[in-house]
Amino acid sequence: MSQSYNRGLVEDFGRWREFSAGMWAWVFHKFTGWVLVGYLFTHIAVLSTALSGPAAYTGTIRTLEGLLVVRVLEVGLLAVAVFHILNGCRLLLVDLGVGLERQDVSFYASLILTGAIVVASVPTFLAGVSL
Amino acid sequence: MSERYSSFEPGGRRWLWQRVTAAFLVVVLAFHFFLLHFVHHADEVTFAMSAGRMETLSYYSLMVLFLLTATFHGVNGVYNALVNTGLSGRQRTAVKWTLVVASVVLIVQGIRTANAWAGISLV
Amino acid sequence: MSTQLPQEPETESEPETDAETGSQQARRMREKAERRERTRTEETPDLSDEETRVIKVFRYDPEVPEKQEPRFDEFHVPFEKGTTVLDALIYARDTYDSSLTFRHSCRQAVCGSDALFINGSQRLGCQTQLGDLDEPVRVEPLPHQDVVKDLVVDMDHFYEQMHAVDPFFDPDETPADPMVEQSQTRANREKIKTSTRCIWCGACMSSCNVAAGNNDYLGPAAINKAYRFAMDEREGSEKKRERLEIIERENGVWRCQTQFSCTNVCPKDIPLTEHIQALKREAVKENLKFW
Ligand code: HEM
Ligand code: SF4
Ligand code: FES
Numbered sequence: 001m002s003q004s005y006n007r008g009l010v011e012d013f014g015r016w017r018e019f020s021a022g023m024w025a026w027v028f029h030k031f032t033g034w035v036l037v038g039y040l041f042t043h044i045a046v047l048s049t050a051l052s053g054p055a056a057y058t059g060t061i062r063t064l065e066g067l068l069v070v071r072v073l074e075v076g077l078l079a080v081a082v083f084h085i086l087n088g089c090r091l092l093l094v095d096l097g098v099g100l101e102r103q104d105v106s107f108y109a110s111l112i113l114t115g116a117i118v119v120a121s122v123p124t125f126l127a128g129v130s131l
Numbered sequence: 132m133s134e135r136y137s138s139f140e141p142g143g144r145r146w147l148w149q150r151v152t153a154a155f156l157v158v159v160l161a162f163h164f165f166l167l168h169f170v171h172h173a174d175e176v177t178f179a180m181s182a183g184r185m186e187t188l189s190y191y192s193l194m195v196l197f198l199l200t201a202t203f204h205g206v207n208g209v210y211n212a213l214v215n216t217g218l219s220g221r222q223r224t225a226v227k228w229t230l231v232v233a234s235v236v237l238i239v240q241g242i243r244t245a246n247a248w249a250g251i252s253l254v
Numbered sequence: 255m256s257t258q259l260p261q262e263p264e265t266e267s268e269p270e271t272d273a274e275t276g277s278q279q280a281r282r283m284r285e286k287a288e289r290r291e292r293t294r295t296e297e298t299p300d301l302s303d304e305e306t307r308v309i310k311v312f313r314y315d316p317e318v319p320e321k322q323e324p325r326f327d328e329f330h331v332p333f334e335k336g337t338t339v340l341d342a343l344i345y346a347r348d349t350y351d352s353s354l355t356f357r358h359s360c361r362q363a364v365c366g367s368d369a370l371f372i373n374g375s376q377r378l379g380c381q382t383q384l385g386d387l388d389e390p391v392r393v394e395p396l397p398h399q400d401v402v403k404d405l406v407v408d409m410d411h412f413y414e415q416m417h418a419v420d421p422f423f424d425p426d427e428t429p430a431d432p433m434v435e436q437s438q439t440r441a442n443r444e445k446i447k448t449s450t451r452c453i454w455c456g457a458c459m460s461s462c463n464v465a466a467g468n469n470d471y472l473g474p475a476a477i478n479k480a481y482r483f484a485m486d487e488r489e490g491s492e493k494k495r496e497r498l499e500i501i502e503r504e505n506g507v508w509r510c511q512t513q514f515s516c517t518n519v520c521p522k523d524i525p526l527t528e529h530i531q532a533l534k535r536e537a538v539k540e541n542l543k544f545w
Contacts, residue, residue, distance in 0.1 A: 023513050
C-alpha cells in the first residue's frame with residue numbers, strides 16, 4: 001500500500017446522529033462528570049471565603065444566592081448531578097454484569113427520572129429569589 | 132508483542148477505586164443536596180449555620196471524607212478520560228502531576244475551610 | 255447463521271458432486287460472459303421493467319489520478335426480495351465498473367471479509383438485506399481504518415491486536431492418548447459459546463470510539479478472544495495468568511468505556527461488552543488475591 005486515505009474526524013462526532021443509547025450515555029456521563037469536577041473546585045473556592053471571617057462568608061453566599069442567574073445555574077447543576085448519579089448507578093450495574101441487555105432502557109430511565117426530579121425541584125431551588 | 136505495551140501499571144486499581152468512590156458518593160452527594168437545598172434553603176445560608184453543623188464530629192468527618200472521595204473520583208475521572216485518548220509520555224506525566232497538585236490544593240483548602248467552621252485552628 | 259434467503263429448491267436438492275460444482279461454475283462463467291457482453295453492446299442494461307435500488311458507493315484509489323479525490327458513485331441495481339448489499343455491489347462491479355473493489359468470499363457471514371459501513375453502521379454486506387435499508391444506500395469502507403482502495407481497508411492493525419492476546423488454546427497438560435477428547439463441561443461451554451463465534455471482521459473495532467482515538471487499545475474483538483480462552487476451563491493456569499496480564503495492562507480492558515457500540519454492531523451477536531466487563535472483574539479478583 002503506497003498511500004492511504006484518512007477520513008479524519010467526520011467519522012466520529014460528525015456521526016452523532018447515528019449514536020445509540022450507550023454512546024449517548026457515555027457522552028452525557030462525560031459531560032456531567034467534567035461539570036461536576038469544575039463545580040467542586042469553584043464550590044471550595046467560594047466556601048473558603050469563610051476563612052476571612054463570618055461576615056465575608058455570609059455576605060458572599062447571600063449575594064450569590066440572591067442572583068437569579070446563580071439560582072438557575074444551580075438548577076442546571078442539580079440536573080447534571082442527578083443524571084450523573086443515576087447513570088453512575090447504571091454504570092455500576094453494567095460493571096457488575098447486571099442487566100446488560102437492558103442497558104439502553106436504563107439509560108432512558110435515567111434521563112426521564114432526571115427530568116422529573118429536576119422539574120419537581122425547580123420551586124425549591126428558586127425559592128426566595130427576587131427578579 | 133508484549134513490548135508494544137509500554138506501561139505495566141495495571142489500571143485495575145484506579146478502576147476499582149473509581150467504582151468504590153462512586154458507590155459512596157451516590158449516598159453522600161444525594162444527602163448533601165437534600166440537606167442544603169431542601170432541609171435548609173439556599174437563601175438562608177449563614178456562617179453560623181455552617182459552623183453549627185461542622186462542630187459535630189460525625190458531620191465534619193463525613194464532609195472531609197466526601198471531599199476526599201469526590202476529589203479522587205473527579206480528578207481520576209478526568210485523568211482516565213485523557214488516558215483514553217491515548218495521552219502518553221512526557222505530556223501524560225505533566226498532566227498527572229498537575230492533577231495531583233490541583234487535588235492537594237483543593238483538599239487542603241477544603242479542610243482549612245471546614246476547620247474554620249469547626250473552630251479548629253492548627254497553626 | 256445464514257442470512258440469505260433459502261436457495262431455490264432445485265439448487266438445494268442438487269447433490270454436491272464434483273461434476274455438479276463444475277457445471278455450476280460453468281453456468282456462472284456463462285452468466286458472467288453474458289453480462290459482459292451486455293455491457294459491451296448497450297451502455298447500461300435496461301432495468302426499466304425491474305424493481306431497482308440505488309446504492310452510493312465510496313470510491314478512492316491513490317494510484318489512479320481521477321480517483322485520488324474520494325467521491326461517491328451511484329449505481330442502480332436490480333432488487334428482489336433477498337438481495338443483499340453484497341449482491342448489489344457484485345452486480346455493480348460486474349455490470350458497470352469492473353474496477354469497483356471490495357473484499358468478499360463466503361457470502362454467508364462466515365468469512366468476515368465484507369464488513370462495511372452501510373448507512374452509517376458497521377455491517378456485513380452479505381448479511382444486510384437491501385430491502386431493510388433507506389435509499390440511497392450509502393456503502394463506505396470501515397471507519398477508523400485506512401482506506402487502501404474503494405471499500406478495502408487496511409486490516410493489519412486489527413490482526414495485530416488479535417494476535418497480541420495469544421489467540422490459541424494452551425492447556426497445561428494434554429492427554430497421553432492423542433485419541434482422547436479434551437472435553438469441557440456443558441456449563442463451561444455455554445459460558446464461552448458466543449465468544450467462539452468471532453469471524454474477525456473488524457466491525458466492532460471500527461465502531462469503537464476509544465479504539466479510534468487510541469491505537470494501543472486492544473479493542474473488543476481481541477479482548478473477546480482473550481475471554482474465549484481465559485474462561486475456558488481447559489486452559490492451563492499459567493497461560494490464563496499470562497493472558498490476564500495482557501488484558502489488564504493499561505491498554506487492555508480498562509480502556510473500555512461501556513459504550514456498547516461493539517455489541518450493537520457485531521454481526522455474530524457476540525455480547526462483547528459483557529465479556530469485557532467479565533474480564534475486568536476477573537482481573538480485579540486476581541489482583542485482590544495478591545494484595
Ligand atoms: C454521586 C454519585 C456518583 C456516581 C455514582 C458516579 C459514578 C461514576 C462512574 C461509575 C464513573 C466512571 C465512568 C467510566 O469510567 O466509565 C464516573 C466518572 C466520572 N465522574 Fe462520577 N460519579 C458520582 C459523582 C461524581 C462527582 C461528585 C464528581 C465530581 C467531583 C464526578 C466526576 C466524575 C468525572 C469527571 C468522571 C469522568 C468522566 C469521563 O469519563 O470523562 N462524579 N462517575
Ligand atoms: S467480535 Fe463480532 S464484530 Fe468483532 S471481529 Fe468478531 S465477529 Fe466481527
Ligand atoms: S462475504 Fe464472508 S462474511 Fe460476508
